[in-house]
Amino acid sequence: MLFLSALLLAVAFLVGSLPLGHWLLGRAGVESRLNSAHNLGVENVLRRVGPRLAFASAALDAMKGFLAILMASSLGPEHGHVTVMAGLAAYLGHLNPPRFLYGATPPRGRGNLVLLGVLAGYAVTGALPLWATLVPVVVYAAVAGYWGFISAATLAALASLALLAALLPLAVGAKVALTALCLAGAWRFKENVGRILDGTEARLGEEVPLAGKRDDVVVAAFMIHPMNLHDFWSAQRFAWLRPLVEKGVVSEKTVRQMADEMRPMKVGELRGIRTAQGKEIRCYLLSAPLLPDRFRDAPELATRRAIEGARLAHELGAEVFGLGAFWSVVGNKGLDVQAAVPEITITNGGAYTSGTIKAAIPGILKHFAETGRDLGRATAGIVGANGVVAFGIARTIAPQVGKVIMIGRDLERLERSAATLRRAAKDTEIVTTTSYDTxxxxxxxxxxxxxxxxxxxxxxxxxGVWIFDEGRPADVDESVTRVPGVRVIPGGLVTPPGSMTTNIDLQFGEGNVPACLAETLIIAATGEHDRKSLGAQTLTDNINFFVEEAQKLGFQVVD
Incomplete structure (x- = not known):
């Protein structure tokens, strides 16, 4: 009998893992991954695929749980605990199916319909009293109707089922199985709890747009990360950790180790962006909370997280995925990420970042000259001159000033770059150094x-020095502003058209975004996916394109 019980539980797991709804939607030409309740909410699946396919897919999932219970109940009422355990096996099969059934990345659904089928099976077979199977359903309906969050409703229903498991006169095996079922479901919804705390979880009746579904709405996603532990606490889902770290209960090392294990998550949204032509741009903000030093020390981990972020962006319905801050340099500056996730357009934002600099520098030099200073005799310092962006700045201003000081880490490379500048600006003195004192x-x-x-x-x-700071995070320490007459001008900032709102502080000033994020939005709005920025090279033609299209759409460079 022990062997037969184990066999039935194994079969229950396999039945639960069968991708019946996935196959049905696939045969109908629908990409089920984009209609996953994990990402979008059950009501959005109904909107996307229509009632026939939605209910058919739901019925197949519920049938898996129901069938698993019926098979296990064949052992008889004296083995009711096996029947209850079969529900756990079927649910775990649905949550963690063998990869060969779906491919490398199975859809990450929550299995609510499987749970409903399991409860129905418990009621029909007598494994649980009928009233006990109805309690979670009533709790679910009440919380969903009152609060509007499917995830919160499911968690409340699971909590009620766990309470019943403790109170009902069931066999120990049945109690353990029901408790494990509730814990597995609750763990599966941990990301949704974070979204509720961060204010990004969709409510019942709220339409979540998908790329290509509406002509007047486009969807993009952008990857961010905390610059320091203070940024880490700014996300509400992690705020509880701050007092524990400050009191020494949890070490900073533990927080960093925890951050290394976290997959990308949705932490914010940009809404209210509307182009001059009337097109709305919705942008999801995703994050895997790696701190800046991890991009240097663990590049393979950073690349893996960027790839996971691209997949999540695709599942959320975005058509363009931007890599911000230090994400922009991982995976050969996005090339490896694009190769791993060809279903979505990836960009590191380099072209429009260069474009905003190109647009801002003439104004800065003009204002500098208007203060009565002789631009032709001025000395300009270029920090980070080994980089593409800084060298582009040097090339632009060298013919207009008397002296250029190029500062970088690789003196040999600086000299090669300086030789190019000397040929183009013969009357300008070009100096290279690794010392900031100059x-x-x-x-x-x-x-x-x-x-x-x-x-x-x-x-x-x-x-009295003027400093144009293009660094992200900022290259200029805040204390520099206390030096008399110093003016610090933030570079690479853009104000999108419309009335942008967000639930998260991007720290670029109210209503502003970095140029790399703006490039992501512009690609989504124009549909010019071939203009994406990948790798180390930035085409002049693409730089000009983004500058021109940004003006047409209503984006404004902050100067």
Missing amino acids: LREADLIFSATSDPNPVIFPEHVKE
């Missing part, structure tokens, strides 16, 4: 590094 000569400083910490401090600058 910045004290500069009247103008342009900085664009990928350093996670500030690199320019008060001892590096003189009074």
Whole structure:
């Protein structure tokens, strides 16, 4: 009998793992991954595929749970605990199916319909009293109707079922199985709890747009990460950790280790962005909370998380996925990410970032000259001159100033770049160095590094200097602003058209986004996916495209 019980539980697991709804939608030409309740909510599946397919798919999932219970009940009422355990086996099969049934990345549904089929099976076979199977359903309906969150309703229903498991006179095996069933379901909904805390979980009746479903709405996604532990706490789902770390209960090392294990998650949304032509752009903000040093120390982990983020963006219905901050340099600056997830357009935002600099520099130089200073005799410092962006700045301003100081980490590379500048600007003195102390000569400083910490401090600058800071995070320490006459101009910031709102502070000023995010939005709005920025090279033609299209759409560079 023990062997037969084990066999029935194994069969229950396999029945639960059968991708019946997935196959049905696939045969109908629908990509079920984009209609997953995990991402979009059951009511949105109904909108996307229509009532016939939605109810047929739901019925197949419920049937899996019901059939597993019926098979296990064949052992007789004296083995009721096996019947209850079969419900757990079927549910676990649905949540963790063998990969060969779906491929490398199975849809991550929550299995509510399987649970409903399991409860129906319990009621029909007498494994649980009828009233006990109805209680979770009533609780579910009440919470969903009152609060509007399917995830919260499911968790409340599971909690009521766990309470019943403790109170009902059931065999120990049945109690353990029911409790494990509830815990497995609750764990599956942990991401939804985070979204409720962050304010990004969809409610009943709220339509979640999908790429290509409406002509007046486009959907994009953008990957961010915390710059420091303070940013880590800013997400409501992690706020509870802050007092524990401050009191020494949890170490910073533990938090960092925890961050390494977290898959990408949806932490915010940008709404209210509407182009001059009337098209709405919805953007989901995704994050895997790696701190800046992890991108340097664990590049393979960072690339893996970026790929997972691209897949999540695709499942959420986005058609373009932007890599922000240090994500923009992982996987060969996005090339490996695009190769791993060809279903969605990936961009590192380099073209429009360069474009905003190109658009801002003439205005900065003009305003500088209008203050009565002689631009032709001024000294300009270029910080991060080994990089593509900073060298582009140097190439733009070199013919207009008397002296350029190029600062970088690789002196040999700097000299090669300086040789190019000397040929183009023969009347300008070009100096290369790795020392920041030389910045004290500069009247103008342009900085664009990928350093996670500030690199320019008060001892590096003189009074009255103008600093254009393109670094993200900022290259200029806050203390520099206390030096008399210093003006710090943030670079690469853009104000999208419309009235943008967000639930998360991006720390770029109210209504502003970084240029790399704006590039993601522009690609989504124009449909020009071939203009994406990948790899180290940035085409001049693409830079000009984004500058021109941004103006047409209503994006404004902050200067």
